[in-house]
Amino acid sequence: MRVLALSDVPLDSPRAHAINVIKTAGGFLRGGHEVLLCARAPRHASAQEALASLGEERLAVSLTHDTTPSEQDGGVAFGHEVARIAQELRPDLVYARHFHGAMACASLGLRTVMETHAYRGDPNPALLASLKATRSIGLTIVTISHRLREDYIQRGADPARVHIVPDGVDTDLFARPDDIGPTPLGDGPPAVLYAGHLYDAKGIPTMLEAAGLAGRSAWALHLVGGLDEDITRTAEIVRERGLDHVVIHGRVAHVRVPPYLWHASVLLLTPSAREASKDWTSPVKLGEYLASQTPVVCSDIPALRDWIPRDLVEWCEPDDPQSLADAIGRTLDLCDEIRADRACRALALAHRLSYRSRARAIVRCATGERPALRIGA
Secondary structure (H helix, E strand, O other): OEEEEEEEEEOOOOOHHHHHHHHHHHHHHHOOOEEEEEEEOOOOOOHHHHHHHOOOOOOEEEEOOOOOOHHHHOOHHHHHHHHHHHHHHOOOEEEEEOHHHHHHHHHOOOOEEEEOOOOOOOOOHHHHHHHHHHHHOOOEEEEOOHHHHHHHHHOOOOHHHEEEOOOOEOHHHHOOOOOOOOOOOOOOOOEEEEEOOOOHHHOHHHHHHHHHHHOOOOOEEEEEOOOHHHHHHHHHHHHHHOOOOEEEEEOOOHHHOHHHHHHOOEEEEOOOOOOHHHHOOOOHHHHHHHHHOOOEEEEOOHHHHHHOOOOOOEEEOOOOHHHHHHHHHHHHOOOHHHHHHHHHHHHHHHHHOEHHHHHHHHHHHHOOOOOOOOOOO
16 A cells, blocks of 8 residues: 655654654554654654654655744644655545645545544644545545544544554564663662653643652652753752752753663653543654553653553552652562563553554544454453
């Protein structure tokens, strides 16, 4: 099958949605399909360097000629450009993370699946037009939560054309090998690690407060990732509070992240419950954490309960530093039997969430089949 994957993002964007669409394109490729990825030119690297940083060197790419910033025209120009490419290529399937690109390709009579994580009640006119397009031109939509699916249907989408497919993981890259090599975390107390963006919504303030409660002898908090401005802001907070057992590693290329996860004692996935996204988030790092087989602490929010069995991780109250510190302590004290059982089941779940499985599920959605993917309690 010839697949055209498209998203209006620079090829080297650090944003989770950009990584997700590129890695999903790689999932189609590893599933035996012929794939062309259409995106914007990278800003700080060559196309090959950008792909290599994600472990997707084999992907063929088409970098659009349009230079109109998407925020100025809502992505209309990009939609016209990818429609021109699609008309020439005539792919068997279009996978789009872009409203106008998806509708333009569906209007050409091409089998098109559009992914969107647009929040409930999002007033974006392009989203509303896409929901209507499920009835008028046969556009198929995939999203990451049953709550988002229900919202889209209530706002006019055809229920038969809105499906749930969780975010994925590159299990070839993140699954723990027999030899995990030297640690990038240095010496010291047990490493409690978070990898991802440093937004408050991700629970960073709670992590820092929990580190302060635990003290420097119990464990060290390692933060991997973040945009430059968020790294600077977080580093200032760490200095002001004297948290010298908090280590900020900065942004790390995607292909270099796995050893950080393998060498940690505990991984943190603790989004805030103060954000509306608590009901539908499907973090890319979830699958990566599971594949690493390192014990995980999660905040008890609805979206994570949808995908994680109750006895697979330790849970804490969201936005509660003491609850988080206690959950980390329980995790560090896990007996070997429970630790081994969770590691085995976590890897099995990660394989269900692999990008190859994700691409296969999207193909099933495109052909009218509904993959049964609800996993959690």
